[in-house]
Each structure stands twice: as structure tokens, then as C-alpha cells.
Amino acid sequence: MNKIITIGREFGSGGRELGKRLADILDIAYYDKEIVAEIAARTEIAEEYVERVLEKRPRTSFPITIGRSFCPVVDPCMDINNKIYAEQDGILKDMADRSDCVIVGRCADHLLRDRKPYKIFVYADMASKIARCRIKADDAKGLTDKEIKAQIKRIDKERASYYEFITGQKWGDKLNYDICVNTTDADIREVAEVLAKMI
Amino acid sequence: MNKIITIGREFGSGGRELGKRLADILDIAYYDKEIVAEIAARTEIAEEYVERVLEKRPRTSFPITIGRSFCPVVDPCMDINNKIYAEQDGILKDMADRSDCVIVGRCADHLLRDRKPYKIFVYADMASKIARCRIKADDAKGLTDKEIKAQIKRIDKERASYYEFITGQKWGDKLNYDICVNTTDADIREVAEVLAKMI
Numbered sequence: 001m002n003k004i005i006t007i008g009r010e011f012g013s014g015g016r017e018l019g020k021r022l023a024d025i026l027d028i029a030y031y032d033k034e035i036v037a038e039i040a041a042r043t044e045i046a047e048e049y050v051e052r053v054l055e056k057r058p059r060t061s062f063p064i065t066i067g068r069s070f071c072p073v074v075d076p077c078m079d080i081n082n083k084i085y086a087e088q089d090g091i092l093k094d095m096a097d098r099s100d101c102v103i104v105g106r107c108a109d110h111l112l113r114d115r116k117p118y119k120i121f122v123y124a125d126m127a128s129k130i131a132r133c134r135i136k137a138d139d140a141k142g143l144t145d146k147e148i149k150a151q152i153k154r155i156d157k158e159r160a161s162y163y164e165f166i167t168g169q170k171w172g173d174k175l176n177y178d179i180c181v182n183t184t185d186a187d188i189r190e191v192a193e194v195l196a197k198m199i
Numbered sequence: 200m201n202k203i204i205t206i207g208r209e210f211g212s213g214g215r216e217l218g219k220r221l222a223d224i225l226d227i228a229y230y231d232k233e234i235v236a237e238i239a240a241r242t243e244i245a246e247e248y249v250e251r252v253l254e255k256r257p258r259t260s261f262p263i264t265i266g267r268s269f270c271p272v273v274d275p276c277m278d279i280n281n282k283i284y285a286e287q288d289g290i291l292k293d294m295a296d297r298s299d300c301v302i303v304g305r306c307a308d309h310l311l312r313d314r315k316p317y318k319i320f321v322y323a324d325m326a327s328k329i330a331r332c333r334i335k336a337d338d339a340k341g342l343t344d345k346e347i348k349a350q351i352k353r354i355d356k357e358r359a360s361y362y363e364f365i366t367g368q369k370w371g372d373k374l375n376y377d378i379c380v381n382t383t384d385a386d387i388r389e390v391a392e393v394l395a396k397m398i
Binding site: 123175 | 320322324371373374376377378379380381393396397
């Protein structure tokens with residue numbers, strides 16, 4: 001069985017960078033945005049739409065096409081969503097079966113649970129996440145700390161909601177992970193080196 | 200400043216063994232029950248009583264000696280408790296200032312926060328904790344799984360309550376720790392070796 005490392009992460013905690021560095025050090029595949037692109041390619045649905053569906057818990061639990069001829073992007077149809085979920089599931093399994101890899105997000109810890117992934121959750125305190133967003137995200141440059149904080153909270157709320165919808169479990173609950181790493185004031189490069197040795 | 204490693208742990212997670220092994224590998228001091236013994240020696244209060252006070256959150260928040268001449272062990276007086284808490288605080292700081300060390304429990308992560316300890320929390324799923332108790336604890340041998348589970352839950356509830364009383368924070372909340380390690384199905388020896396390399 002291939003070595004699968006999944007990374008759940010709070011927004012601004014450096015989880016994505018950690019995953020990338022980990023994959024580089026271990027010289028294994030890295031999947032993040034690639035999953036969205038692959039789903040879009042297989043389903044012929046726009047990448048932007050796929051990403052939106054995978055970032056948010058759907059607001060409806062039944063097809064809302066009944067009596068309508070048009071499904072607006074802001075309120076996506078469940079049949080399309082279900083197609084995207086199914087593709088995501090299949091793609092994750094394909095990736096996991098292809099080679100050793102690091103997968104960021106996508107509830108991969110749960111969807112690949114029968115392949116026994118090593119499950120990491122990355123988190124940090126709010127001040128540290130705000131500081132990291134300010135350095136990393138171009139679109140955070142003109143925002144106040146309060147605005148960045150609100151954005152972090154909104155995105156994490158969406159992630160939590162989506163994770164619960166897909167897995168039935170609480171996002172960030174340490175019992176769902178093998179290790180939880182606090183990146184407050186940490187150098188992600190060093191954390192990646194240490195975790196690589198561990199894995 | 201000395202290297203201080205603090206370990207918070209769920210009952211049955213192997214946290215104590217992990218702390219001991221970590222101290223052995225790093226060849227540094229290890230404090231656990233020693234703290235209780237030291238407090239007892241300094242205050243001339245029975246070890247058993249000290250341990251009981253340090254394991255449970257007191258039920259009263261004011262001295263209950265008023266109008267009484269006797270403080271029963273099961274409902275300890277706050278003035279004695281406060282003496283024990285103060286001694287604990289002083290002893291932890293003495294230990295931390297003496298040499299590099301591993302300290303298990305005792306809210307050391309919080310009480311020594313100005314000394315920047317490396318804070319570990321150890322946890323596991325219930326089945327794994329029950330199995331570990333069955334192997335390690337002599338007094339668990341005659342108990343059913345249900346009874347061991349009830350004991351684990353009771354002890355952890357006391358730890359949580361005591362931690363919150365001393366620190367004002369939630370016990371086991373991952374934000375209070377640098378790393379949280381899931382020991383479900385893990386070999387504590389291996390976990391200790393990996394963490395030693397990390398530290």
C-alpha cells in the first residue's frame with residue numbers, strides 16, 4: 001500500500017506550504033488544487049464552480065431543479081454537486097493508488113481511511129494566522145487585521161461545515177488525526193523537516 | 200534557559216510512559232510523582248492528601264474552616280489547598296530552573312509558560328485506552344471494559360476540571376499545546392524516539 005499523508009489545516013496556519021515542503025523533502029507527489037482541476041476535466045464543469053462546491057456545504061439536500069430551468073451558481077444543484085463529490089472520491093482513490101503522496105484538504109483523511117493515511121492537522125493562534133495571511137496572500141495586503149480575521153473565520157467555518165457534511169465528524173477534532181501541529185511562531189520549513197523524519 | 204518539556208495526557212493514552220522514555224532518551228530529569236512527594240515534604244501534609252487535592256478541582260472557592268475546627272479529607276479546606284497550590288507552583292519553577300526536564304501533568308504547561316516549555320498533549324481513542332489500562336494497571340485486571348471506561352472518563356473529567364480551575368483554559372484544547380500526539384495503536388517507544396529527535 002502506498003504511503004498517503006493527508007493534511008487538514010486552518011486557514012493561515014501554513015498547512016498548504018507544509019504539505020508542499022513535506023512532499024518535496026520526501027520526493028513524493030503533492031495534490032491540492034490539482035484535484036479540483038482533475039474533477040473539472042472529468043466532469044466538464046468549470047473549475048471555479050467545482051471549487052465553490054468543494055469549499056462549501058450545500059445549502060439544500062434535494063435537487064432544486066424541480067420547477068426550474070436554471071440552477072444559479074450561488075445555489076448549486078444537488079445533482080451536479082453529487083457528481084462532483086463522487087468524482088472527488090474516485091480521483092482521491094486514483095491518486096492514492098498511483099503512488100506515495102501528500103494530499104491537502106478534500107476530507108482525504110476520511111475518504112481514504114481504508115488506505116490508512118498518516119493524518120496531520122495544522123493549526124495556529126489567530127495572531128499568527130493573521131500575520132501569515134498578511135505575508136502570503138496578495139489580496140490581504142489592503143485589509144485591516146479585523147478584516148483578515150473575519151475572512152479566516154469565514155473560511156474555516158466553511159471548511160468545518162463541509163467536513164462535517166462529508167464525514168459526519170467534527171473538523172479539527174484531534175481524535176480524527178494522528179498528529180496535530182501548532183505552527184504559531186513556527187518556521188514551516190523546520191516543521192516540514194521534522195515531520196518528514198517522523199514519517 | 201533550560202529545555203522544559205511538559206506533557207498533558209488523557210488517562211490510558213501512555214503519556215506517562217512517553218514522558219519517562221523521552222527523559223531517558225534525552226538523558227534529562229523526569230518529574231511526575233516526585234512533585235507530590237516534594238510538596239508533601241515541604242508542607243508536612245500527607246502525600247495522599249496532596250495528591251487528592253492536585254487531582255481534583257476543589258468544590259468550594261472560599262475557606263470553609265469558618266465555624267469548623269476540622270477539615271475532612273474528602274472535602275479539603277481551601278487554605279490548605281491554597282498552600283499546596285503555592286508549593287506546587289514554587290516546586291515546578293525550582294525544577295525548571297535546576298536543569299532540562301520532562302514534567303508530566305500538574306498544569307506545568309501553563310504554570311511554566313514564561314519559561315517557554317515545549318508542550319505535548321497525548322491522547323488516544325477509547326478502545327486503545329481501555330486496552331492500555333488492561334495491560335498496565337494492576338487494579339484494572341478484574342474490571343469489565345465498561346468499568347474501565349467509566350474510570351477513564353471520571354479521571355479525565357477530574358483532570359479537565361482541575362486544569363480549568365488552575366489555568367482558566369480548556370484541558371486538551373490543542374491551541375494550548377505545541378503538538379498533540381494520537382497514540383491509538385502506537386508503540387510508545389517509537390513515539391518517544393521520534394519526539395526526542397523532534398525536540
